[in-house]
Amino acid sequence: MADNYTQVKDITVNISTAAAAGSVGLGYPLVIEGMAEKAVDYTECSSIAEVVAAGFAAETEVYKACAAIFAQANKPKTVAVCASAGKVGDWLAENGNKGFRQVVPVLGADDSTIAELITAVSALDEKILFATVKSTDAMPEAKSERAVIVVYGGASEYPNAAVVGASAGMAAGSFTYKNLVIAGIAAENLSAAQVKAIHEAGGMCIIKKAGDIVTSEGKTTDGEYIDIVDSKDYIISNIVYQGQKMLNNSNKLPFDNVGISQLENVVTGVLADAYRNGIIASNEDGTPAYSTNFATRAEVPASDRAARTYNGGAFSFDLAGSIHNATINGTIEV
Incomplete structure (x- = not known):
């Protein structure tokens, strides 16, 4: 999430994706240079001019990556930049609590x-790596839902940054990463077999469909849909943040049914926001497909009450998902 804060939390959220199921923002992109000749402090920028002011002139690689982000229609309001004299992975391990999301x-x-980098990013909360390789031969063996890799052999620079720029300005759950329209990056002329091979290797590519330059797929390297990762992170981060805010602003949250109801209301409010964003599906009757189940005080073990720990809250929801492919059958009558 976008807040910088200590990693001591009073609210813990565990969420899993059931096999059958198939507010706070999620941060902003970070463009980071490693093994730099000169270190540059972590700086949040709202324009390419501010990237230059931060210490990255037009000929630098960080500038080029940022330019690809800011060139997109759905660009984020903020992009963080920095340069480290050490390795990028080491910097991430030491600075993972900062407000960036996409690396x-x-x-x-x-x-x-x-x-x-996949290992380093996977160890952090709510971060995701966007990288580029020239061919499937360069794809790492490590797979993760925290890594997106663009396989791109063209001359355009930083297609991964362009994908970030085309997506980071939109609300989590409101879009899918497949068929994102990309500006400033040349499409590759790939056969269906080549595109399939890239997808099977865990990557995505930049191709042309119906006259638009778009992303070919919307999955992480381990095969999870990126928008599902965004959706889970959105719900977790917002329940944690808003629950913590409630504790901060309460003289005391009583361990009774009134206090439990307040905690449940936080969860319900986040799920309602997620439904409005398109993360959660609708039931057949048009109602939101989520539910909560919070144990009453009488149902909580006395040992938990003595320890002032409430473990009786649960929620579930159906992901809205997205249509990525369709077959439409027609009939001609003669």
């Missing part, structure tokens, strides 16, 4: 490998 690496010689 766009500019890797120097002897810097972290993409496989090492």
Whole structure:
């Protein structure tokens, strides 16, 4: 999430995706250079001019990556930049509590490998790596729902940054990463077999469909849909944040049915927001497909009450998902 705060939390949310099921923003992109000749402090920028003011002139790789982000129609309001004298992976391990979400690496010689970056990003809360390789041969063996890799052999620079720029300005759950319209990046002329091979390797590519330059798929390297990762992160981060705010602003949250109801209301409010964003599906009758089940005080073990720990809250929801492919059958009558 976008807040910078200590990683001590009083609200814990565990969420899993059932096999049958198939507010706070989620942060902003970070363009980071590793093994740089000169370190540049972490700076949040709202324009390409501010990127220059932060220390990255037009000929630098960080500038080029940021330019690709800011060139997109749905660009984010903020992009963070920095340069580290050490490896990108080491910087991430030490600074994972900052407000960035999407990591766009500019890797120097002897810097972290993409496989090492996948490990580093996967160890952090609510971060996701967007990287580029030239071919499927360069795809790392490590797979993660925290890694998106664009396989791109063209001359255009930083297609991964363009994908971030085309998506980071939209609300989580309101879009899918497949068929994102990309500006400033040349499409590759790939056969259906080549595109299939890239997808099977865990990557996406930049191709042309119906005259538009778009992303070919919307999955992470381990095959999860990126919008599902966004959706889970959105719900978790908002319940944690809003629940913590409620505790901060209460002289005391009583361990009775009134206090439990207040906690449940936080969860219900976040789920309602998620439904409005398109994360949660509708039931057949048009009502939101989510539910909560919070144990009453009498149902909570006395040992938990003595420890001032409430473990009786639960919620569930149906993901709205997205249509990525369709078959439409027609009949001609003669």
